[in-house]
Amino acid sequence: MNLAFTYFITPMALIIYLQRYPENKNYGYLYSAVWIGFFTIIQSLFAHKGMFVYDNGWNGWHNIWLNIALFAVLRVHYRKPAMAMLISLPAVVIFYLLFPFPLESLK
Numbered sequence: 001m002n003l004a005f006t007y008f009i010t011p012m013a014l015i016i017y018l019q020r021y022p023e024n025k026n027y028g029y030l031y032s033a034v035w036i037g038f039f040t041i042i043q044s045l046f047a048h049k050g051m052f053v054y055d056n057g058w059n060g061w062h063n064i065w066l067n068i069a070l071f072a073v074l075r076v077h078y079r080k081p082a083m084a085m086l087i088s089l090p091a092v093v094i095f096y097l098l099f100p101f102p103l104e105s106l107k
Contacts, residue, residue, distance in 0.1 A: 005046070013039075015072070018078055032075070033074045036067045043067075066095075 017035050022028050043063045046052045054060065069091060078083035 012043050014074060018074070021075070021078075028075075036064070036071055039067045039071075049062050056099050058099050062099075 013035075020031075022031050040063050043052060044060050047054065047060050073084050073087055073091070076087060
């Protein structure tokens, strides 16, 4: 289920999110908030059903902040990819420092 969510559901949803993003800035904030809420609820339901398991100090409440960061950086990346990469690098370091995981688990 995690692979399906990662490689199929999320990319398709993000394409829809970007294609339908409103031009009006105020509507853009509301539009993003709805998507952030939707993703947070879906992730919470998956965790409740045991489809997502959180480790290393992470819990479902952290998904809210992660989704806010992800959707904000995604919108920046759509307009200015290089700037999004510059924003993402410190964010990765901060998340790793707050929620460390063993790097050998990536092998």
